[in-house]
Amino acid sequence: MPQPTPHPLTARWRSEFPGLERSVYMNTCSLGQLSRRSMDGMQRFQEQWLSYGASAWYELWLGEMADARARFARLINAQPHEIAILPSVGVALSVIGSSLHFSSPLRPFALQPARPEVVVTELDFPTIPYQWMARGEEGAELRLLASPDRVQVPLESFAQAIGPRTGLVATTHVLFTSGWVQDIAAISALAHAAGALCLVDGYQAAGQIPVDVVAAGVDVYISGGLKWLLGGPGIVFMYVREELIPQLHPTTTGWFAAKDMFKFNPERFEMAEDARRFEPGTPAVAAVYAANGGMAIIEEIGVQAIRARTAELDVDLIRRLRAAGLEPRIPADPARHAGIVMLPVENPPAVVTGLKERGIIIDYRPGALRLSPYFYNTEAENQALVDGIVEVVNG
Numbered sequence: 001m002p003q004p005t006p007h008p009l010t011a012r013w014r015s016e017f018p019g020l021e022r023s024v025y026m027n028t029c030s031l032g033q034l035s036r037r038s039m040d041g042m043q044r045f046q047e048q049w050l051s052y053g054a055s056a057w058y059e060l061w062l063g064e065m066a067d068a069r070a071r072f073a074r075l076i077n078a079q080p081h082e083i084a085i086l087p088s089v090g091v092a093l094s095v096i097g098s099s100l101h102f103s104s105p106l107r108p109f110a111l112q113p114a115r116p117e118v119v120v121t122e123l124d125f126p127t128i129p130y131q132w133m134a135r136g137e138e139g140a141e142l143r144l145l146a147s148p149d150r151v152q153v154p155l156e157s158f159a160q161a162i163g164p165r166t167g168l169v170a171t172t173h174v175l176f177t178s179g180w181v182q183d184i185a186a187i188s189a190l191a192h193a194a195g196a197l198c199l200v201d202g203y204q205a206a207g208q209i210p211v212d213v214v215a216a217g218v219d220v221y222i223s224g225g226l227k228w229l230l231g232g233p234g235i236v237f238m239y240v241r242e243e244l245i246p247q248l249h250p251t252t253t254g255w256f257a258a259k260d261m262f263k264f265n266p267e268r269f270e271m272a273e274d275a276r277r278f279e280p281g282t283p284a285v286a287a288v289y290a291a292n293g294g295m296a297i298i299e300e301i302g303v304q305a306i307r308a309r310t311a312e313l314d315v316d317l318i319r320r321l322r323a324a325g326l327e328p329r330i331p332a333d334p335a336r337h338a339g340i341v342m343l344p345v346e347n348p349p350a351v352v353t354g355l356k357e358r359g360i361i362i363d364y365r366p367g368a369l370r371l372s373p374y375f376y377n378t379e380a381e382n383q384a385l386v387d388g389i390v391e392v393v394n395g
């Protein structure tokens, strides 16, 4: 049967991602596809390492890092000096966590007087609650909000939980097991009205939906290369609101955080005035090159266009699943749904393996398959995925 012509955006960009020829890839929410641009960047990094040696640092690599900060800043409407480069969300949270000094007088101004409570939800990526559980000894008290339907957490739950003892609301922009787009502006307003700070994990958001940290009014926003930014592992970006930076004194730190790191002064530690104060040490430079390749593509296409195309593919996939008699667990309102389609099945790992044998790559989380088409996928791939699921599930 002749294949329909792919959407122009998809048709234009598919050849940039050679991995799409090897499988039906529906797993961007775990790991975005590798682009030719990122491969070229990493090749350039290797050439520079070979020909410059250590001087590549001063002559080239610090500049590449500055590019990465600027690109990410543009994507979320921030300023480059508000962006720190870190290896993972876990490390970024550790650095911020170490700045809050729950049980010491060093607390940032925003958290005076003592506010031990951290509000998170049960649908946040577990790294978020783990961070504050691990800081129980330091005085952090976790408040875990429940979800009534495993899709979302009502805004009223935040409103009821946030109060005078709340120091921080730490939650997610797009939820990793439902694709629900939380109203981070409303959550941040609730936090601020109570005198608390608001941190958002945007790993499943930046790249695939528009992000405006100024309009949302959040204090900290973290995202990284792995998924929708098409930049691969080893790099995350952390935005810290300009006015907050001087109030935070992380104890998880190192020489990159020093105001003048190349002074190598062991007697005096003056912290950088910009977000570099949250960077403990040498980054994975290859990852910076890969991330710049991915973000260049996102910028060139434009996040609005990516959002429109991905939403179209989501709606198409949901329609095809339903037509096949399957029942995805998704947000009712498409405007609050982005990129991730959950499909409850009996034995998710077995279905994932069965699909892999058929050349279809997806993922699962407890109790459900996780499907995530991106702008480079086609409607024909959506159908191949649905047919594959039906075949595997029916044995």
Ligand SMILES: Cc1ncc(COP(=O)(O)O)c(C=O)c1O
Residues within 6 Å of the ligand: 087, 088, 089, 090, 091, 125, 127, 172, 176, 201, 203, 204, 224, 226, 236
């Ligand atoms: C929402 C979210 N946060 C964080 C992470 C990963 O965190 P880290 O960079 O610490 O591995 C993921 C997925 O890997 C995620 O989906």
